[in-house]
Amino acid sequence: MEALKILLFPLAVLYGLFVKGRNLLFDIRVLPSEKFPIPVISVGNLIAGGSGKTPMVEYIIRMFGNSGRISTLSRGYKRKTKGYRLAGENETVDTLGDEPMQYLEKFGNIHVAVCERRKEGIKNLMRDIPDLDAVILDDAFQHRYVQPELSILVTDYFKLFTKDWLLPYGRLREHISGRKRADIIVVTKTPRIFSPIVRKQLIEEIKPLPGQLVCFSYINYLQYTPVYSNRDSYAGRTDNVYSIIMLSGIANPGPMQEYLRRQCTDLEMIEFADHHAFSSKDLMLLKDKFNNLPTKRKIIITTEKDAKRLQNYEAESIIGNLPIYFIPIAFEFHPEDKLLFEKAIKATIKIRELLPTDVISADQ
Numbered sequence: 143m144e145a146l147k148i149l150l151f152p153l154a155v156l157y158g159l160f161v162k163g164r165n166l167l168f169d170i171r172v173l174p175s176e177k178f179p180i181p182v183i184s185v186g187n188l189i190a191g192g193s194g195k196t197p198m199v200e201y202i203i204r205m206f207g208n209s210g211r212i213s214t215l216s217r218g219y220k221r222k223t224k225g226y227r228l229a230g231e232n233e234t235v236d237t238l239g240d241e242p243m244q245y246l247e248k249f250g251n252i253h254v255a256v257c258e259r260r261k262e263g264i265k266n267l268m269r270d271i272p273d274l275d276a277v278i279l280d281d282a283f284q285h286r287y288v289q290p291e292l293s294i295l296v297t298d299y300f301k302l303f304t305k306d307w308l309l310p311y312g313r314l315r316e317h318i319s320g321r322k323r324a325d326i327i328v329v330t331k332t333p334r335i336f337s338p339i340v341r342k343q344l345i346e347e348i349k350p351l352p353g354q355l356v357c358f359s360y361i362n363y364l365q366y367t368p369v370y371s372n373r374d375s376y377a378g379r380t381d382n383v384y385s386i387i388m389l390s391g392i393a394n395p396g397p398m399q400e401y402l403r404r405q406c407t408d409l410e411m412i413e414f415a416d417h418h419a420f421s422s423k424d425l426m427l428l429k430d431k432f433n434n435l436p437t438k439r440k441i442i443i444t445t446e447k448d449a450k451r452l453q454n455y456e457a458e459s460i461i462g463n464l465p466i467y468f469i470p471i472a473f474e475f476h477p478e479d480k481l482l483f484e485k486a487i488k489a490t491i492k493i494r495e496l497l498p499t500d501v502i503s504a505d506q
Contacts, residue, residue, distance in 0.1 A: 147311060154311035161308075161316045170285045176261055176290040179274040180268065184290035186283025188303040189313045191393030191416060193296045194330030196241050196447065197361070197473035199280050203249050205484065211273055215263045216242045216280040218256030220417045226266045229254040240417060240450045241280065247450075249503055261287045284315055284321070292487060295324035296497050297348075298394065299332045300357075304347050321348070326355045326486055331397050336476055338363075355486050357479035363401050366441075366467040368456055369449045380467065383409060384439035387432055389466075391418030391448050398469070402443060410435070420451055425460040432464055442466040 167173040177366050183202060187193040198438070199214060206212050214256040218239035229238055229246050238246065238256055253271060257263030262280055267274055279288065283295060297303050303321070306312040321327060329344060336358060350356050366380045386406040388399060391414040412428055414420075432442060442464055444452065449468035452461070475483055 150311045154277075154308040154480050155311070158308045158317055160353070165286070165316065165320065173286070175236070175264045175286050175289040177291075178264055178268070178277075180274055181292070182264065182279060182288060182290045183276065184279040184282045184285075184288070184293045185296065186279075186281050186285075186294075187296050188283070188315055188318060189297070189301060189306055190309060190315055191313060193298045193301070194359070194361075194473065195281055195296055196244065197471055198296050198328060198330070198359075199245070199278055199293065200248070201473040202278055202310075202487070203245070203252060205487065210279065211257055211275040212290075213253035213267050213271065213276075214242065214245050214278045214280055215255050215257060215260060215267065215276060215282075216245075217258055217260075218242055220419065221256065226257040226260075226263050227255065228267070228270055229256075234454070235450050240447050243450045244447060259287070260285045264288065271307075283320070292326070293324050294326045294328060295321060296328045296330050299329050299344075300396065301394065302344075302347065321354075322351055324354060326357060326483065328483070329356070329358045330361075330473070332358050332476070336360070352505075355482060357475060357483045359473055359475045361397060361481065362472040363398075364470040364472060366443065368468055369444065369452055369466045369468055370462050380441060382439060383441055384411065384437045387412060387428065387434050387442045388433070388438070389428060389442060389444040389448060390414065391420070391451070392416055392445055395445075396446065396473075408435075408437075418448075418451075420457060422456060422460060423458055429461055429464065440465075444463070444468050446470050 168175055185195050187195060187200050203212070216239060221239040222236045227237065229242065233243065235243050238254070242254050242256050245252070253267070255267055256262055257266065260279055264277055266348065267277060279285070282288065283293065294340060303314060303318050306314045306466040308314045308317065327348060327350060341358060345356050348356060383406050386402050387410045388395070388402055389412045390398070393416040395413060399409070399411065410431065412431065414424070428442065432440065444466065444467045
C-alpha cells in the first residue's frame with residue numbers, strides 16, 4: 143500500500159498543477175464565469191465523496207418554505223439519461239440519479255432538474271420556469287462556469303479538507319486554497335455537544351478569510367421509515383432490536399454506523415462504494431445474511447439515498463418481504479450558528495420575500 147501511495151504522489155502533483163492552472167484561467171477571466179439575473183446558491187466541497195452536501199441542500203430548501211419557485215440543479219450522477227432534464231412524472235433513479243430523486247420525492251413544492259453543464263441547465267430552467275426565483279446547485283464548487291450569488295463549502299468534521307491531499311494520492315479535488323471562493327464554510331457532522339475550545343481550534347485550522355463565515359452543524363437521525371411503504375408483511379419491529387444489518391453505498395458510512403451501534407447489540411455491515419447500483423447478487427447476499435442471523439429481533443437499515451436505488455421491481459421482488467428501513471437525517475446547526483447562517487443567506491441573495499415569517503423575523 144505504501145509503495146502504491148508513493149507512485150500516486152507524482153500524479154497528485156501533476157493533477158494539482160492542472161487544477162491550479164484551470165482556476166487561474168477563471169481568476170483572470172480567460173475562461174468565462176457567468177452570473178445570472180436570479181440568485182444561484184452553490185453547495186459543494188473540496189473533497190471527493192460525502193461531506194454532507196445533500197442534507198445542506200435540503201436545509202436550504204426548507205428555508206424557502208412552501209415556495210414552488212425554486213429549483214435544485216444537479217449533475218445527476220450515474221443516471222442513464224443525458225443532458226438537461228426537468229423532472230416530471232414517473233421519474234426514477236435511472237432518469238435523474240439518486241440524490242435528485244430524493245429531493246423530488248421529499249419536497250413536492252420545488253422543481254428538480256439535472257444537467258451536466260450547469261450554465262446550460264440554469265438557462266433552460268429560466269426558460270421553462272419564467273417566474274423562477276432561485277436555483278440551488280448541488281455539488282458545484284468546482285463548476286466555475288457559473289458565478290453563484292452565494293457559495294457554500296461543506297467539510298466533514300471527521301475528514302476536514304485541511305488534513306487531506308490532492309487526488310489520487312488523497313481525496314482533494316483541488317488545493318485547499320480553493321476555500322477562498324466560499325462565502326460560507328460549514329463544518330458538518332460535529333458532535334451534538336460541541337466544546338467552544340474545539341470550535342476555536344477548528345476555526346484556527348480552517349483559517350477563514352476576512353468576511354468568510356464559518357458555521358458548525360450536526361446530524362439529527364429521524365425515525366426509521368419502511369423502504370417499501372406498500373408492504374404490510376414486515377415481521378420485524380424497530381424497537382427492542384438485537385441485530386441490525388446496515389446496508390450502505392455512501393462515501394462515509396461511519397457516523398451512521400456509530401449511531402446504529404447504540405441502537406442494537408449486534409451490528410452487521412454490508413458496504414459498497416458511493417452511488418453503488420445494487421445487483422441481484424448483492425440483494426441475495428443481503429437476504430442470506432439476514433436469514434442466517436440467529437435472532438428473530440433483527441432488521442435491516444439503509445440510508446435514504448440508498449433506499450432510492452432499492453425502490454425498483456427487481457429489488458422489491460428479492461428483499462421486499464424483509465424488514466428493511468431507511469433512516470432519514472436532518473441537518474441542524476448549533477444554536478449560535480443557525481441565526482448567523484440564515485441571516486447570511488438573506489443578506490447575500492435577498493430572498494426575504496421568499497422565506498417563512500418565522501425565519502424572517504429572527505433578526506428583527
